[in-house]
Amino acid sequence: MSVTLADVAARAGVSAATVSRVLNGNYPVAGETRSRVLRAVEELEYVVNGPASALAAATSDLVGVLVNDIADPFFAVMASAVQSEMSPAADGSGLSGQKMAIICNTGGSPERELTYLTLLQRQRAAAVVLTGGTVEDPAHTEALATRLRRLSDAGTRVVLCGRPPLPGHDALTVTFDNRGGARRLTEHLLSLGHRRLGYLAGPTARTTTRHRLEGHHAALSEAGLAGEATLTVHGAYDRASGYDGALELLRREPRLTAILAANDTVALGVCAALRDRGLRIPQDVSVTGFDDLPFAVDATPALTTVRLPLADAGARAGRLALDRETPPVGGVATYHADLMARASTAPPSRPGP
Amino acid sequence: MSVTLADVAARAGVSAATVSRVLNGNYPVAGETRSRVLRAVEELEYVVNGPASALAAATSDLVGVLVNDIADPFFAVMASAVQSEMSPAADGSGLSGQKMAIICNTGGSPERELTYLTLLQRQRAAAVVLTGGTVEDPAHTEALATRLRRLSDAGTRVVLCGRPPLPGHDALTVTFDNRGGARRLTEHLLSLGHRRLGYLAGPTARTTTRHRLEGHHAALSEAGLAGEATLTVHGAYDRASGYDGALELLRREPRLTAILAANDTVALGVCAALRDRGLRIPQDVSVTGFDDLPFAVDATPALTTVRLPLADAGARAGRLALDRETPPVGGVATYHADLMARASTAPPSRPGP
DNA sequence: CTGTTAGCGCCTTCAT
DNA sequence: ATGAAGGCGCTAACAG
Numbered sequence A, B: 001m002s003v004t005l006a007d008v009a010a011r012a013g014v015s016a017a018t019v020s021r022v023l024n025g026n027y028p029v030a031g032e033t034r035s036r037v038l039r040a041v042e043e044l045e046y047v048v049n050g051p052a053s054a055l056a057a058a059t060s061d062l063v064g065v066l067v068n069d070i071a072d073p074f075f076a077v078m079a080s081a082v083q084s085e086m087s088p089a090a091d092g093s094g095l096s097g098q099k100m101a102i103i104c105n106t107g108g109s110p111e112r113e114l115t116y117l118t119l120l121q122r123q124r125a126a127a128v129v130l131t132g133g134t135v136e137d138p139a140h141t142e143a144l145a146t147r148l149r150r151l152s153d154a155g156t157r158v159v160l161c162g163r164p165p166l167p168g169h170d171a172l173t174v175t176f177d178n179r180g181g182a183r184r185l186t187e188h189l190l191s192l193g194h195r196r197l198g199y200l201a202g203p204t205a206r207t208t209t210r211h212r213l214e215g216h217h218a219a220l221s222e223a224g225l226a227g228e229a230t231l232t233v234h235g236a237y238d239r240a241s242g243y244d245g246a247l248e249l250l251r252r253e254p255r256l257t258a259i260l261a262a263n264d265t266v267a268l269g270v271c272a273a274l275r276d277r278g279l280r281i282p283q284d285v286s287v288t289g290f291d292d293l294p295f296a297v298d299a300t301p302a303l304t305t306v307r308l309p310l311a312d313a314g315a316r317a318g319r320l321a322l323d324r325e326t327p328p329v330g331g332v333a334t335y336h337a338d339l340m341a342r343a344s345t346a347p348p349s350r351p352g353p
Numbered sequence C: 001c002t003g004t005t006a007g008c009g010c011c012t013t014c015a016t
Numbered sequence D: 001a002t003g004a005a006g007g008c009g010c011t012a013a014c015a016g
Helices: A005-012 A016-024 A031-044 A051-059 A073-084 A110-122 A138-153 A178-192 A206-221 A239-252 A264-276 A294-298 A310-321 B003-011 B016-024 B031-045 B051-057 B073-084 B110-122 B138-153 B178-192 B209-220 B239-252 B266-275 B294-298 B309-319
Strands: A060-067 A101-104 A127-131 A155-163 A172-176 A197-201 A231-234 A258-260 A285-290 A305-307 A331-336 A338-340 B063-065 B100-105 B126-129 B158-162 B173-174 B197-201 B231-234 B256-260 B286-288 B306-308 B332-335 B338-340
Touching: A005 A016, A005 A031, A016 A031, A051 A073, A051 A338, A051 B051, A051 B239, A060 A073, A073 A101, A073 A127, A073 A310, A073 B100, A101 A110, A101 B073, A110 A127, A127 A310, A138 A155, A155 A310, A155 B003, A172 A231, A172 A310, A178 A206, A178 A258, A178 A285, A178 A305, A178 A338, A197 A239, A206 B178, A231 A239, A239 A264, A258 A264, A258 B197, A264 A285, A264 A294, A264 B294, A285 B256, A294 B100, A294 B266, A294 B294, A331 B239, B016 B031, B016 B063, B063 B073, B063 B110, B073 B100, B073 B309, B100 B110, B110 B126, B110 B138, B126 B309, B138 B158, B158 B309, B173 B309, B178 B209, B178 B256, B178 B286, B178 B306, B178 B338, B231 B239, B231 B332, B239 B256, B256 B266, B266 B286, B266 B294, B309 B332
Parallel strands: A060 A101, A060 A127, A127 A155, A155 A172, A172 A331, A197 A231, A197 A258, A258 A285, B063 B100, B063 B126, B126 B158, B158 B173, B173 B332, B197 B231, B197 B256, B256 B286
Antiparallel strands: A101 B100, A305 A338, B306 B338
């Protein structure tokens, strides 16, 4: 078998307890003894047994991070930021208590979300961060709240990042003003003179989808256009949905002059579809995204969108999860979504009626 | 405290051993007893204590995945694929033995890479997957080999994904033909008639950088252009390096007609710089990327690049890590890099001398 | 400051 | 097919 604490203790001529104290450094140990222990550790190439110490100390160094899909930049950026808050020093000093992130891909499936929470509870995770929007289904909301309550009861810190507070559980929350973002985007288009807008929404029954749609409608109402044909098509948060959705919108209303996409990735699909149709952006149709992912500025034309401070939010969530930042009042921090007006939007060439 | 195996046993009127056997399902248990135990588990909301079972069984359900930066799509796609091989069924059935991935961001730092390996050894990880290229430094290579050997000795499976086999350790390896890819890209440009090429290489002393550069040179030599001014500038694998690097290349050789970027992200920066300089792509300067990340096809013009089957490779690595696929002969599987000729390359308007 | 003594919760022979 | 018992490696009181 491998080297254990006892081996190190024997080699250093001290008790196991002393070795443990040296390694964890939260207890006074004589300098002399200390270096003797450290030397023995070196010589024996001893590596702490994580499970054993987790069991004995009833704590763990694991932090769960739930994402829909880590290959989606939206989640990758947040997850990366969460992680950056617990990354070890480059020199590898002080590894004790070093937290490690377990990133779990739920694929947007509510069931899998619950499954992963169980798995994380099994690992006795120190904290759990749930990122991105969630499904709006009473049954799932309740199941989720129950699971999270069990986790909190077991001492696991729970933080929500990029989704609204969960009814039935008072987890710390870092969220985005999705409504405001969509409203600003819509206002921007209206102020340019657009009147025939198409909205490509995300999957139904998801918080982000609903909030963005609400912001869109709010802007329309304020402009006295509430009654206007609110052309809306739902789809997934991916490029293909953008492509198909744009074609569908054009089929329904060939005269539309602007399309608001559910997010930047979808917007890319929209742009591709418009190009394939021989329509120019923004001369014929203006396009907007959402999120301001890194590639948005490199799209041609550069994409008008709203910026979500994903990295800031993720980092904040990470700190809250590690209890290294005082929680915001009320437990909820909301990040503003700034309009990034770029080249994909312009006044319509044929003003509306 | 929380519910333990003993509690369940008491409730079900059986011994702890029996409960354990039911939960792990690798031992015959009477159907009657079995369901009684399962009911007790339900009623008590019992959740296995991971650390405790890991300690007792001397095995763990954790799998480490090392990446440079999870926010970089190159790594995110691979990591996601590795993970997909161990994701639980959506219905949450059969959670026992469910593996979980710990994704570690090394930031490209060799020290941190070693640190994370120690941390994973501490967790007694079932397997470790190292993704992406690595630093070519004898000291680090040796330190890495040593660390990996300790891991293997401790029973952890080690898989390399996206990097060449490591001298000094016979880890299973899934790698890409970076040389071939760069060669094909260069041949493509040469066949279009380009003679003044600029090469924007990645960071020095990294395997991917070197291999791609070698492929580039090989193509040049074969075309009898070995002596030609091989304009090369090194930079990081990010957009900013592409932007700055392109300007630097143009400064050194204003007449160049093509730029090969270290990867797609860098290529995006190159395109931005060229546009800002008023140069048209591909009429004035052709541009190529590497990797064929999702956004490459949406760039304008669509980026000519070579496709690395990142998802396939990641999935393969995942299966090898879980010992669910017979290893390739020799322990090394190499994936081909296909040329994706798109709109960012064309014959030079002013043919070379 | 350091050693001693109990567990932490589970798995796994070994009996039965 | 099930129960009993020991131990996995470490930490946390409690003495000294």
